[in-house]
Amino acid sequence: MSGGTGDRGLLLVTGGAGFIGSAIVAGALEAGWRVRVLDSLRADVHGGEPDVDPRVDFVRGDVRDAAVVDAALAGVDAVCHQAAKVGLGVDFQDAPDYVDSNEHGTAVLLAAMDRAGVDRLVVASSMVVYGEGSYRTSTGETERPAPRRIADLDAGVFDPRDAAGELLEPQLISEEAPLDPRNVYAITKLTQEHLATSWARSTGGRAAALRYHNVYGPGMPQNTPYAGVASLFRSALQRGEAPRVYEDGAQRRDFVHVRDVAAANLAALDWTAEQPPDTSRAFNVGSGTVHTIGEMAEALAREAGGPEPVVTGEYRAGDVRHVTASSERLRTELRWEPSMSFEEGMREFATAPLRAAVTS
Numbered sequence: 219m220s221g222g223t224g225d226r227g228l229l230l231v232t233g234g235a236g237f238i239g240s241a242i243v244a245g246a247l248e249a250g251w252r253v254r255v256l257d258s259l260r261a262d263v264h265g266g267e268p269d270v271d272p273r274v275d276f277v278r279g280d281v282r283d284a285a286v287v288d289a290a291l292a293g294v295d296a297v298c299h300q301a302a303k304v305g306l307g308v309d310f311q312d313a314p315d316y317v318d319s320n321e322h323g324t325a326v327l328l329a330a331m332d333r334a335g336v337d338r339l340v341v342a343s344s345m346v347v348y349g350e351g352s353y354r355t356s357t358g359e360t361e362r363p364a365p366r367r368i369a370d371l372d373a374g375v376f377d378p379r380d381a382a383g384e385l386l387e388p389q390l391i392s393e394e395a396p397l398d399p400r401n402v403y404a405i406t407k408l409t410q411e412h413l414a415t416s417w418a419r420s421t422g423g424r425a426a427a428l429r430y431h432n433v434y435g436p437g438m439p440q441n442t443p444y445a446g447v448a449s450l451f452r453s454a455l456q457r458g459e460a461p462r463v464y465e466d467g468a469q470r471r472d473f474v475h476v477r478d479v480a481a482a483n484l485a486a487l488d489w490t491a492e493q494p495p496d497t498s499r500a501f502n503v504g505s506g507t508v509h510t511i512g513e514m515a516e517a518l519a520r521e522a523g524g525p526e527p528v529v530t531g532e533y534r535a536g537d538v539r540h541v542t543a544s545s546e547r548l549r550t551e552l553r554w555e556p557s558m559s560f561e562e563g564m565r566e567f568a569t570a571p572l573r574a575a576v577t578s
């Protein structure tokens with residue numbers, strides 16, 4: 219991350235006490251931003267008081283509270299919106315909380331930005347807006363397969379096939395691909411993007427939506443229903459247990475380091491300063507290197523000196539098989555490059571501190 223270049227202005231990071239938000243805060247301070255954080259410290263994600271850099275103006279509050287947001291926006295030049303209820307959740311009973319936290323919360327924030335005349339926004343979106351990845355048929359056409367059938371999953375047929383039963387070949391997905399959010403969380407991430415676009419159009423704002431791939435790195439949450447797969451494996455190893463890998467372990471993903479994601483946010487913030495009013499654009503954020511979930515489990519187990527992963531053949535209904543991003547747009551338009559290789563990142567993550575566990 220580049221060093222400071224004087225005062226860039228005051229940046230509000232919502233969710234700045236979270237896993238990705240705190241990496242953005244660290245990067246922003248280093249790059250010369252003054253930083254305010256607005257975070258409610260959700261009890262279901264924070265197991266203790268987070269470490270907050272003393273240079274940060276920390277506001278404990280909820281993005282759904284208009285009065286709190288109005289106060290937090292005083293003097294702010296740009297907003298980096300990370301606050302959200304994340305992950306797949308436990309079951310459909312989580313739906314109202316997802317919609318309220320993510321959709322309503324974003325609407326309250328954007329309305330307050332309009333009142334305050336703040337016109338630069340970066341919003342955290344996710345690869346989950348695509349649903350299943352993009353594939354090529356044996357005759358070279360692009361195909362986006364429907365959700366896999368339970369009968370196939372039960373029979374251990376994990377890879378999507380075309381109508382003739384031929385295996386489909388996974389490809390990188392680009393920002394132009396049709397969107398197909400397949401669970402409530404994914405729907406709320408897409409709605410956040412649509413809200414940002416609508417805000418930009420009606421207020422003359424500039425918005426970048428960053429579709430993060432599988433983010434990992436120090437400070438990741440531990441074993442919660444909302445945690446990502448890297449943290450589930452890492453938590454198992456910390457308990458001395460083998461990582462349990464679903465399906466056959468060949469699911470393809472792009473694991474991107476949290477400091478690279480923070481750098482993408484800073485590049486996107488700079489980009490918003492250069493755009494004309496009424497601009498909104500989505501960017502995939504991935505390392506550009508495809509790995510399987512099995513490879514990730516093996517790398518972590520090796521680096522942690524823990525037991526070998528167990529490939530269980532079990533599955534979670536609703537999981538997508540392969541989804542990997544093309545981050546060309548981010549590289550060319552935002553001049554962003556990932557700095558952390560998979561090998562180096564997994565070596566660091568295998569023993570990196572995780573966020574304090576939630577006890578209740």
Ligand SMILES: NC(=O)c1ccc[n+]([C@@H]2O[C@H](COP(=O)([O-])OP(=O)(O)OC[C@H]3O[C@@H](n4cnc5c(N)ncnc54)[C@H](O)[C@@H]3O)[C@@H](O)[C@H]2O)c1
Nearest residue numbers: 233236237238257258259260280281301302342344430433
């Ligand atoms: N971790 C990933 O792999 C990943 C992937 C794609 C997208 N994202 C997105 O990145 C963002 C950050 O995710 P994270 O992994 O750092 O999660 P996190 O749970 O560690 O951080 C979210 C932070 O937001 C706060 N928060 C939640 N709701 C709030 C509200 N209503 N008001 C104020 N603060 C609130 C929480 O207390 C927490 O500190 C989220 O928008 C998430 O959807 C994450």
